[in-house]
Each structure stands twice: as structure tokens, then as C-alpha cells.
Amino acid sequence: GAVVSQHPSWVICKSGTSVKIECRSLDFQATTMFWYRQFPKQSLMLMATSNEGSKATYEQGVEKDKFLINHASLTLSTLTVTSAHPEDSSFYICSARGSRTTYEQYFGPGTRLTVT
């Protein structure tokens, strides 16, 4: 149980376009979802925390107008990278936590974004 999917697994887009990444909890309801960004050989940097039906809480230094997060249901959160630039190229990973656990996060497989 506790499977989280992400779509797409990889995407290449041109500079200036927007890209939407979906994160779904497949077999549980995720009250909270998290979005991380990871550069090669570096740690996961938390970008934002989203709770279903409310606005996301962004970490310091993360532009909320550039990284739009929507958590419309208990099983779906989306991250939209708007007006993407090459420096936005990274590995984006979501995780979800259900109400039945207090500590464990279940991670999606990640989305590799390349902006050309």
C-alpha cells in the first residue's frame, strides 16, 4: 500500500513555456503533500507544503508565482512551473502523508524537468 505516482516521469520543454506535474496518492488519502526539488548529487530541498483545499505554504526563497501548487483533492496535487527557464531544470519529487501516519512520507518516483 501507500503508493504515490507522478506524471510525467520526464519532460523537456522550451524556455518560456509552462509545465504541469501531477502527484497522486493511489491507495490512500493524502491530507498533506510536499513538493521537493533536487539537483544532481544534492539533497532534497522542500519547496512547499500543500494541504487539501487550502493554499500552499512555500519555503523561503521559493517564488509562489513561478511554482504554482494546487491541491484540489485528497489524492491529487499539481505543481506548475510557469515561464520555465534553463535554471529550473531539476528533479522534482512529491511526497504525501496520510492522516493515518504521523511521520512517514511516501514519495513519488520524481519528474525530471529539462528546460532548453
Add this chain to the structure above:
Amino acid sequence: GQSLEQPSEVTAVEGAIVQINCTYQTSGFYGLSWYQQHDGGAPTFLSYNALDGLEETGRFSSFLSRSDSYGYLLLQELQMKDSASYFCAVREAGDDKIIFGKGTRLHILP
């Protein structure tokens, strides 16, 4: 704020035992987790310690000392497939989020 320190790299031999240490500084503390991440993959949960002591799950064990703000992950009977990055992570009391350390890259030699 919070900070976590763990070694950047560790090398061990197949079949041996290795310990990866993690020290943390937080304004409040809820628990210490460990995650494994293979190259190109997503992190997978390994263990969680909220109380002092040792938690064992198969070949992996995790230890926590809250008074020392210190924990470690112990991997026994190392296998080549254990070559990966290992992250310690803390959840602060009263907070929803988990903050990850920089990760320890484990190299295993045959």
C-alpha cells in the same frame, strides 16, 4: 531553524557493517527518519525513531539519542545493492514538514 550534519561519503566492503551518523539542531523535535535513494530514483523510507534507543528492521537498524541530538543508521551484511545515498531527516514538533540532511553517499566495494 534547523540543521543536520552527516558525512558526505562512506566506503565499505561487501558483507561488512557500516554506520552513518547524523547530528541535528532543531528548535523542537518530533523524530528522526532515514531514507534511501538510488541514483535517478525517489527516496524510500527506511526507519523512524521518536524515542531513544535502537530500532531494528532486518539488516538495517537506526538509533537515536535525543539528549545528544544524535542518531545513526547501521547497515549490516552489506550488499552491492545497498550502494545509494542515505538521508537523515527531522520533523520538528508542531510542524508538518520534514527537513532532510545533505545525504551520505555509500560506496560498496566487492
